[in-house]
Amino acid sequence: MGVVMVRQRPGTPTLEEVAALAGVGRGTVSRVINNAAGVKESTRRSVQRAVAELGYVPNLAARSLAGRRADAVALVMTEPDWRMFGEPFFSEIVRSVGDALTDTKVQLLLTLVRTDAERRRFVEYARGGRVDGVMLMSVHAEDALPDMLAEVGLPTVLLGRRSGDEGVTYVDADNAGGARSAVTHLLDSGRRSVATVTGPLDMYVAQCRLRGYREALRRAGVEDRSSWIAEGDFSEDSGRRATAELLARAPEIDAVFAASDTMAAGGLTALRAAGRRVPEDVAVIGFDDFPLAQHTDPKLTTVRQPLEDIGRTMVRLLLEETEDSAVAWRHVILRTELVLRGSA
Amino acid sequence: MGVVMVRQRPGTPTLEEVAALAGVGRGTVSRVINNAAGVKESTRRSVQRAVAELGYVPNLAARSLAGRRADAVALVMTEPDWRMFGEPFFSEIVRSVGDALTDTKVQLLLTLVRTDAERRRFVEYARGGRVDGVMLMSVHAEDALPDMLAEVGLPTVLLGRRSGDEGVTYVDADNAGGARSAVTHLLDSGRRSVATVTGPLDMYVAQCRLRGYREALRRAGVEDRSSWIAEGDFSEDSGRRATAELLARAPEIDAVFAASDTMAAGGLTALRAAGRRVPEDVAVIGFDDFPLAQHTDPKLTTVRQPLEDIGRTMVRLLLEETEDSAVAWRHVILRTELVLRGSA
DNA sequence: CTGAAAGCGCTAACAT
DNA sequence: ATGTTAGCGCTTTCAG
Numbered sequence: 001m002g003v004v005m006v007r008q009r010p011g012t013p014t015l016e017e018v019a020a021l022a023g024v025g026r027g028t029v030s031r032v033i034n035n036a037a038g039v040k041e042s043t044r045r046s047v048q049r050a051v052a053e054l055g056y057v058p059n060l061a062a063r064s065l066a067g068r069r070a071d072a073v074a075l076v077m078t079e080p081d082w083r084m085f086g087e088p089f090f091s092e093i094v095r096s097v098g099d100a101l102t103d104t105k106v107q108l109l110l111t112l113v114r115t116d117a118e119r120r121r122f123v124e125y126a127r128g129g130r131v132d133g134v135m136l137m138s139v140h141a142e143d144a145l146p147d148m149l150a151e152v153g154l155p156t157v158l159l160g161r162r163s164g165d166e167g168v169t170y171v172d173a174d175n176a177g178g179a180r181s182a183v184t185h186l187l188d189s190g191r192r193s194v195a196t197v198t199g200p201l202d203m204y205v206a207q208c209r210l211r212g213y214r215e216a217l218r219r220a221g222v223e224d225r226s227s228w229i230a231e232g233d234f235s236e237d238s239g240r241r242a243t244a245e246l247l248a249r250a251p252e253i254d255a256v257f258a259a260s261d262t263m264a265a266g267g268l269t270a271l272r273a274a275g276r277r278v279p280e281d282v283a284v285i286g287f288d289d290f291p292l293a294q295h296t297d298p299k300l301t302t303v304r305q306p307l308e309d310i311g312r313t314m315v316r317l318l319l320e321e322t323e324d325s326a327v328a329w330r331h332v333i334l335r336t337e338l339v340l341r342g343s344a
Numbered sequence: 345m346g347v348v349m350v351r352q353r354p355g356t357p358t359l360e361e362v363a364a365l366a367g368v369g370r371g372t373v374s375r376v377i378n379n380a381a382g383v384k385e386s387t388r389r390s391v392q393r394a395v396a397e398l399g400y401v402p403n404l405a406a407r408s409l410a411g412r413r414a415d416a417v418a419l420v421m422t423e424p425d426w427r428m429f430g431e432p433f434f435s436e437i438v439r440s441v442g443d444a445l446t447d448t449k450v451q452l453l454l455t456l457v458r459t460d461a462e463r464r465r466f467v468e469y470a471r472g473g474r475v476d477g478v479m480l481m482s483v484h485a486e487d488a489l490p491d492m493l494a495e496v497g498l499p500t501v502l503l504g505r506r507s508g509d510e511g512v513t514y515v516d517a518d519n520a521g522g523a524r525s526a527v528t529h530l531l532d533s534g535r536r537s538v539a540t541v542t543g544p545l546d547m548y549v550a551q552c553r554l555r556g557y558r559e560a561l562r563r564a565g566v567e568d569r570s571s572w573i574a575e576g577d578f579s580e581d582s583g584r585r586a587t588a589e590l591l592a593r594a595p596e597i598d599a600v601f602a603a604s605d606t607m608a609a610g611g612l613t614a615l616r617a618a619g620r621r622v623p624e625d626v627a628v629i630g631f632d633d634f635p636l637a638q639h640t641d642p643k644l645t646t647v648r649q650p651l652e653d654i655g656r657t658m659v660r661l662l663l664e665e666t667e668d669s670a671v672a673w674r675h676v677i678l679r680t681e682l683v684l685r686g687s688a
Numbered sequence: 689c690t691g692a693a694a695g696c697g698c699t700a701a702c703a704t
Numbered sequence: 705a706t707g708t709t710a711g712c713g714c715t716t717t718c719a720g
Contacts, residue, residue: 012496014713025691030715040689057496060472061414062713064405065696072469085438091430098456107469110454112442125416125451128404130474358697369707374699384705406697409712 013054022050072107074131079138080114088290096311133318155321157314169329171313178303178336179212182285183257187220191255195228197242199259209259232263239263243270261286265297283344301344304337357398366394416451418475423482424458432634440655477662499665501658513673515657522647522680523556526629527601531564535599539572541586543603553603576607583607587614605630609641627688645688648681
C-alpha cells in the first residue's frame, strides 16, 4: 500500500465550491471572506450563508502563496538552558505579547531555538514565508540569528541589545538610567560607600547597569573603587557569594546595588548572615528582572522594568515594519521605575 | 502611496531560477532539495551549487499548497491563567516535546489559547493547514477545542483526559495506579488511618487519584471514611488548609496522600504547625505534578510522573497519525513511580 | 458591483 | 535519470 499522505483531507470545501453554491464568482467569495468593501449586501449575505453551510475554512497556504501575509508572527526564545523558560520574566513577556495580539488576526507562534539544527530549521521556516515577522527574546551576544533574519528582509525585533551598536530593531529597558537612579537614591539617602554586584560582564545589559552605577557615583563626586565591584551571573547564589566577597574586602560598604533582584535576594542573605542589619546598616536595591519570582524578598527595593510595555512595544514595532517596508530599523528604550519597599 | 505589502520580498529566488541556473528542469531541483532518490550525483551537485549561489530557500506556502505536509505541529496551552505557563510541569513538557522533535524537520509551534477569540483564530490556523497536527496541554473538561480539531480530521493528541470516556487520542499518567501504589505503601508500612487531600473533583485527574486511594484502602480491607477526604485545588495553600481540616475532624490519621506535591508541601506545613512529626507521627506522600518546583520539600516522598515519556509519546502518536490516516484514535497510559524520600 | 483569468512557487504524475 | 505538465486554493488585476 504505502504511506498515503492526506493533509488537508478530501472533504474540505474550497472557495470555488462556496462560489458555486452561492451562485457567484470566486472573486466575490474572496472579497466577502476578507471583508473587502464593494460587495452588495445581499450578495454578501448569500455568500456567508454558503460559507456556513459548507463549513468552509480558507486554506492558509493558498492564501499566503497568493501574495498576502502569513498572518502570523513568531516569538522566539534562543536559550539553550530551557529552565529559563519558566522564569517569570519570560512568562510575563509572553503574556504581554499575547495580549497585544489578542484582538488581531495575527497568530502568535512561540518557538524554542536551542541547537544549531533548530536554528537552521527556524530560519527555513521564517524565510519560507510562514511568519510576517520575528521577535527574539534572550538573544546572546554572539548569536547571529537576528542578523540572518533581518538581512533577508524579515521584520525583526529584539528584546534587549546584543551590544552598544545594535543594528537590528530593538526594545530595551533603560538599564543605565535605572541603575543610575537606584545608586543616586542610595547616595541621596546618605550612604557613601555604595558597592555593586554586576551581572556577567560579557552581557551588554550587565555592562549598562554597571555604567549607570559608575555614572551615579561620579555625578555625586564619590570615588569609584574597584573593591566595590563584584561580578555575578544573575543567579541568587552568585549574588550571595559576590556580596560576601564585597563584605570581606570592603567592610566599609553601607549600600549595595545588585544588577538583578535575584542577586539582590542572595545579597540580603549574605548581609544578614554577616550580622548586618538591612536597611539600617546596609541598604540594598536590585534591578527587577524576575518581578514575580517567589523567591525574591518581598521587601526588596527594586528598579522595575516595564515588562508589559516592552511586550506591547515589540508587537507595535513589528506590525509597523510589516506594513511599512521603508523603515530600516528603530531603537526604543523604555523608562524604568524605582520601587521603594523598605530595604533601601 | 498606501500600504505596500511586500511579504516574500521581490528578490527571493524561486525554484525555477535555480533550475535555470543549474541547467536542469524544475522537477530535478525539487528532487534534490527534498533529498529524493534517483538523481545522478553530478546533477545533484550542480543543483546544490545553484541553490547555494542564489541563496535559495523553498517557499513553504507553495510547498504546503502543492499537497505536502506543513512540516509543523502545534503544542497548545489552553490556560486562561497565564501564570501556569511558568510551572515546571509545563516547561518540562515543552522541553521534552522539543527534544523529541529536535532531529526532525518538523517545526514546533507553541501557542497560547486563552480567550474565545484566540480559540477561533487558532482553529482557523490549524484547519487552514498550517500544522500537521496538534498537541494540547492543560485541557479543561468543558473545552471543546480537541473535538473541533479531531472532527475535521486533524491529528490531535491530548495530554491527560477530560473524562473517563475520552474520545480523542491521549497520553496520560496512570493516576489511579499511582495513587494506589502510594496509599498501598503507606498501609504496608503499618499506617492504618490514611487520609487524602484530593484535587478539584470536577477534574478527571483528581477523580482518578481519589479512586486509586479508595481502591488501595478497599484492597487492604480498611474502611473508607468520608472524614478522611478533603478537597483542595492543587495549590500549596489549599493543601495546608485541607490538611488542617483533616487534622481537626480526624485526629487519628497517621498518613496523608495528597493529590499533588504542592498540596503535600502545604500539608507538611500544616502538620508541623499542629505539632505532628513527619514521618514519625504522620507519613506524607504527594503526587508529583511539579517535579522541579523549588517550593516543594526536597524530602517529600512522591509518585513521579514520567513527564519526559509523556512528551515523547505525544510526539510519537502525533507523527504516526500524521502518516497513517487509518487510525481513529489511541489511548496511552504511562506508568508512574513511587520515589521514597523520607517523609513516608 | 461582479465574473473571468492570470498567476503565486511548488510537488507529483507522467512522459521520455 | 530527468524534463514536462497539471494542478494545489487563493488573491488580484482587468473587463465588463
